[in-house]
Amino acid sequence: MGEKMQLTKYAHACLSLEKSGMQIVIDPGNLTDDYTPSSEVVAIIITHIHSDHFDPGMINRITQLNQNAVVIAHQSITDKLAAGTAYVSVEAGDALTVGNFGLKFYGGEHATIFDRLPGVANLGVMVDEILYYPGDSFAVPDMDVKFLALPVAAPWLKISETIDFLNSVRPKLAFPTHDAILSTSGKQIVDNLLSQLAPSYEVAYRRLDHTAVDLDEKLISRLI
Numbered sequence: 234m235g236e237k238m239q240l241t242k243y244a245h246a247c248l249s250l251e252k253s254g255m256q257i258v259i260d261p262g263n264l265t266d267d268y269t270p271s272s273e274v275v276a277i278i279i280t281h282i283h284s285d286h287f288d289p290g291m292i293n294r295i296t297q298l299n300q301n302a303v304v305i306a307h308q309s310i311t312d313k314l315a316a317g318t319a320y321v322s323v324e325a326g327d328a329l330t331v332g333n334f335g336l337k338f339y340g341g342e343h344a345t346i347f348d349r350l351p352g353v354a355n356l357g358v359m360v361d362e363i364l365y366y367p368g369d370s371f372a373v374p375d376m377d378v379k380f381l382a383l384p385v386a387a388p389w390l391k392i393s394e395t396i397d398f399l400n401s402v403r404p405k406l407a408f409p410t411h412d413a414i415l416s417t418s419g420k421q422i423v424d425n426l427l428s429q430l431a432p433s434y435e436v437a438y439r440r441l442d443h444t445a446v447d448l449d450e451k452l453i454s455r456l457i
Contacts, residue, residue, distance in 0.1 A: 236333065238361060240380070241445045243268040245413035246286055246368075248382060250360055251445075255332040258295065259358065259366055260286040264413040267443065274299040275332035279306035280368025281343055281355040282313070285413070289315065303331060307354040325356060325372075335361050340372030344389040363448060366410070371398045378404040380448055383438075384411035385423045392426065399427070400434050406452065407431060408441040 238252045245264035250257050256273040262285040274295055279287045287310055296302050296318060304311065304320040311320040321329065325341035336358055343355035357367035359374050366382035369389060381404035385395055399407055409427070412420055424440055431438035446452055 238363070238448045239445050240364065240441070240448050242382075242408060242410065242441045242443070244442075246280075246384075246411045248366060248410070250334070250364065250448075252361075253333055255334070257331070257334055257360070260368070261288060261291045261295070262286040263288045263291075265291075270295040270298050272298050274302045276334070277302060277304045278336070278358055279304065279310050280358065280366070281307070282310050282353050283343075283369070286368070289313070292318070305329075305331065305336070307356055309354050323356065337362075337374075339365075339374050340367065340370045343369045344371060344387075346389045365402065365404070367398075369411070371401075373398075373401050378402050379406065380404060381407040382410040383407040383427075385409040385427070386412045386415045386419070392423065396427070396430055399431065399436060399438075403434055404436055406437045406439065408439055 236252050238250055241249045243265050244267045246260045246262060247265040247268050248259045254273055255275045256271060257276045257278060258274055259278045260280055261268050264285045277292055277295055293315060304314055304318055305323055308322040311322045314320055323338050325338055328337040339357040340355055343353045355368045355370045357370055357372045359365045362376060364380040365374050365378045381402055427438045
């Protein structure tokens, strides 16, 4: 796996990944109330424009602490950034390196919420070829996935679609994301169901909220 990468899962859809003193932050939206910007951020990745993933105020707070940090997102988002914000516009199929992280983007469209609502662009992201986060989509990457950030609750999904997506990707380890709309009891229901079904797809399922974990084979072997 190369250099060790550490994951912290924050509320709703926000993740941070840290490696060798550099950090990337994914989707620090307005439902994430437990992420505090650090001074080690090299990139902020935004999967799509909905406010639970894209919070301009939070981006400003991060970039004030990290003047060299770059926002990486679809052009529909980068067009809306504050003047002077460094950015890279990406589309599905693009790959790039930022800091010491390798990124590849997938999908292109947000999952359908309702056919009368306008669609928006959405980009799933693979980090260092080991962790995949689809944003608000069921886009399946073209490579094996060790760690999957798995959306489990949203106006655009049913739990059966989450399970089908888990079966399609078949990571070594899946952990829930996109779940701020659930109560504590609701999260327990989802966790119980996915914990019961995931082993049939040879997948370990664990909630990793608010805990920094090293993404390595030891984590996989400990949890399987």
